[in-house]
Amino acid sequence: MSAKRTKRVLPIEENCMGCRLCEVACAIEHSEFKDPLLTFFQGKPQSFTVVEVDGAFSFSLNCRHCDEPYCVEACITGAMHKEHDGRVIVYEDLCIGCYMCVVSCPWGAVNPKEGSKKAAKCDLCPDRELPACVQACPNRALVYDTSEELIFFLPEEEEEPFIEG
Amino acid sequence: MAKYLIAGNSVAAVSAIQAIRSIDADGEIVVLSPERITAYCRPLITYILAGDVEEWRLPYKRESFYQQNNVKVLYGVALEGVDTEKRVAYLSDGDTMPFEKLLLAVGGKPFIPPIENVEGPDVYTYTTVSDMNALRERLAEIKRVVVVGAGMIGMKVAEALKKCGKEVTIVELMDRILPMVLDRKGSEFAERALDKAGVSYVLGDSVVGIHRDASGRVKQVELKSGTKIDCDTVVVAVGVRPNLEPVKDSGIETNRGIIVDDTLETNVEGIYAAGDCAEAYDIILGQKRPNLVWPVAYRQGFIAGLNMAGYRRRYVGGFPINSIGFFGFQVCSAGMSAVEDEVNGSFEILTYVDEEKGVYRKAVIGNNRLLGFAVIGDVRRAGLYTGLIWSRMDVSYFKDKLVTDVSFPEAIYPLEGALPAMNFSSRKSIRRFGWAVFPYSYRRLFTGYSARIEEICAFDEKGVCLYGGDDDQG
Numbered sequence: 001m002s003a004k005r006t007k008r009v010l011p012i013e014e015n016c017m018g019c020r021l022c023e024v025a026c027a028i029e030h031s032e033f034k035d036p037l038l039t040f041f042q043g044k045p046q047s048f049t050v051v052e053v054d055g056a057f058s059f060s061l062n063c064r065h066c067d068e069p070y071c072v073e074a075c076i077t078g079a080m081h082k083e084h085d086g087r088v089i090v091y092e093d094l095c096i097g098c099y100m101c102v103v104s105c106p107w108g109a110v111n112p113k114e115g116s117k118k119a120a121k122c123d124l125c126p127d128r129e130l131p132a133c134v135q136a137c138p139n140r141a142l143v144y145d146t147s148e149e150l151i152f153f154l155p156e157e158e159e160e161p162f163i164e165g
Numbered sequence: 166m167a168k169y170l171i172a173g174n175s176v177a178a179v180s181a182i183q184a185i186r187s188i189d190a191d192g193e194i195v196v197l198s199p200e201r202i203t204a205y206c207r208p209l210i211t212y213i214l215a216g217d218v219e220e221w222r223l224p225y226k227r228e229s230f231y232q233q234n235n236v237k238v239l240y241g242v243a244l245e246g247v248d249t250e251k252r253v254a255y256l257s258d259g260d261t262m263p264f265e266k267l268l269l270a271v272g273g274k275p276f277i278p279p280i281e282n283v284e285g286p287d288v289y290t291y292t293t294v295s296d297m298n299a300l301r302e303r304l305a306e307i308k309r310v311v312v313v314g315a316g317m318i319g320m321k322v323a324e325a326l327k328k329c330g331k332e333v334t335i336v337e338l339m340d341r342i343l344p345m346v347l348d349r350k351g352s353e354f355a356e357r358a359l360d361k362a363g364v365s366y367v368l369g370d371s372v373v374g375i376h377r378d379a380s381g382r383v384k385q386v387e388l389k390s391g392t393k394i395d396c397d398t399v400v401v402a403v404g405v406r407p408n409l410e411p412v413k414d415s416g417i418e419t420n421r422g423i424i425v426d427d428t429l430e431t432n433v434e435g436i437y438a439a440g441d442c443a444e445a446y447d448i449i450l451g452q453k454r455p456n457l458v459w460p461v462a463y464r465q466g467f468i469a470g471l472n473m474a475g476y477r478r479r480y481v482g483g484f485p486i487n488s489i490g491f492f493g494f495q496v497c498s499a500g501m502s503a504v505e506d507e508v509n510g511s512f513e514i515l516t517y518v519d520e521e522k523g524v525y526r527k528a529v530i531g532n533n534r535l536l537g538f539a540v541i542g543d544v545r546r547a548g549l550y551t552g553l554i555w556s557r558m559d560v561s562y563f564k565d566k567l568v569t570d571v572s573f574p575e576a577i578y579p580l581e582g583a584l585p586a587m588n589f590s591s592r593k594s595i596r597r598f599g600w601a602v603f604p605y606s607y608r609r610l611f612t613g614y615s616a617r618i619e620e621i622c623a624f625d626e627k628g629v630c631l632y633g634g635d636d637d638q639g
Contacts, residue, residue: 011612019586020576027577047574050546054601056589059612061600066615068467070548073180074460074486076206078225096218098208099488102544103497104460106552106618107600111545
């Protein structure tokens with residue numbers, strides 16, 4: 001419903017070769033150390049993006065930052081929140097770890113945080129200009145853009161029912 | 166004259182306010198709040214009782230939310246009745262209020278089964294803040310508690326009271342814990358957690374009477390089997406039913422809940438219902454039924470709000486989604502997850518058990534579509550199953566991996582049998598349940614564009630997803 005479209009990380013599966021660098025980059029960016037060795041040996045690495053593999057092809061699936069997010073609807077405390085800039089983020093101090101968001105997200109993009117009873121998800125890397133996964137991708141299989149140009153994938157007959165007059 | 170009158174002040178009311186304000190910035194909104202506080206998070210009351218969560222976290226929305234949205238809230242006022250002819254609402258403070266559009270978000274109320282001597286002190290229900298305060302006031306003198314019902318509320322109350330150091334016994338009519346969610350096998354996992362925590366439970370039995378001493382205080386409950394359990398407090402948590410009191414004899418059609426059409430409108434024009442009190446379409450059953458869960462209430466409130474403000478939007482349907490954890494046990498479920506047997510082959514049940522790790526996954530399939538699931542222990546990516554229920558996709562061609570292999574970030578959690586990246590020849594045999602196994606057109610649509618799956622997904626006239634089948638290009 002927002003007038004301004006949210007920029008999100010979009011996968012281009014034709015370009016992905018399943019190297020999983022995006023998973024590693026995400027885990028490093030969201031660890032307390034921001035260092036590869038410390039993250040994997042001392043921290044609790046967790047990646048918010050998942051490389052999905054089916055046979056020879058693959059793509060990296062991440063939070064869609066939906067316009068009407070399932071996880072925000074399901075959140076009983078208001079910890080899961082849609083920001084004005086369109087990002088869907090979780091306020092950890094409000095989160096009680098009921099995992100209603102985990103079971104609601106059809107993309108499987110919200111998951112329990114490693115090592116604590118909180119939800120964790122993609123925050124589009126607020127400290128960086130470009131999300132870590134996009135920057136790490138050697139193949140441009142992830143782009144950071146609005147999804148406006150992809151609207152033509154909508155089936156035509158679905159245009160009518162939900163807007164009238 | 167209120168342009169929009171909203172009876173009730175919980176999640177459905179909050180989302181309706183947001184929806185109305187996204188279309189109509191000025192129309193007067195009046196909210197009737199039966200309780201004297203802003204909208205709050207109901208499930209949190211057990212966390213607060215247990216002392217896990219500070220009380221300041223209780224509100225779902227604060228006073229500033231109502232101010233920012235220019236909403237007038239009447240605290241301590243409930244809806245008593247509706248005159249659909251004169252379009253007037255009767256309030257509990259004796260006032261009347263004319264309205265243009267009315268949203269019935271009056272919620273549910275706890276069901277109290279016929280138990281002898283159930284009226285009187287020391288017997289509680291547990292759904293509101295005042296219930297919590299009543300129980301908390303007496304907390305110091307409580308020693309032994311009987312919780313009637315092993316549903317969501319019952320288990321959370323039992324956990325909270327146990328954490329307060331009370332002796333807790335749970336009595337459940339059905340033969341399993343969380344009977345709406347778990348089957349016998351799943352219940353075993355929950356029972357193990359209860360045993361470990363030292364909570365006793367009686368399954369397959371019900372409370373028929375409460376014995377009180379001369380001063381009226383509870384001293385014992387009697388079960389149907391004849392067993393007597395000593396206790397000083399009883400918490401009745403056998404379920405919540407839609408609250409139909411305010412619409413009694415008003416001409417608004419009701420069944421188990423207030424019947425609404427696909428715009429959440431009742432049979433009376435301009436009167437809408439949403440949340441626990443509404444009986445709306447359920448996409449799993451294919452018929453209307455009340456779904457008393459938080460996400461459904463939010464969605465219904467939102468769609469009702471849009472329709473009230475004149476923006477036509479269809480409510481596609483809902484289904485129960487639940488997630489609950491107690492004593493280290495965690496289950497996420499949706500839909501018909503408790504189905505136990507394959508009734509004449511109309512259901513197919515897939516299970517995966519890993520006793521060592523305490524992981525149990527179960528999927529119920531009917532007509533090649535996912536109808537429900539329960540995931541115990543490892544709940545990562547449990548939402549993938551919920552997405553399948555929303556899309557009503559044909560799951561037959563990845564059924565073999567549906568509950569056994571779920572894709573996780575393998576660089577971080579190496580899976581058993583993980584294959585080297587970029588080695589396409591050895592990857593050929595890999596098929597792990599996740600978005601990659603979905604049809605090409607479907608995943609292109611939903612990974613590239615942010616949309617509600619249930620609204621965009623195209624169905625044929627039988628309600629079967631058109632993206633079914635393996636149209637994989639890879």
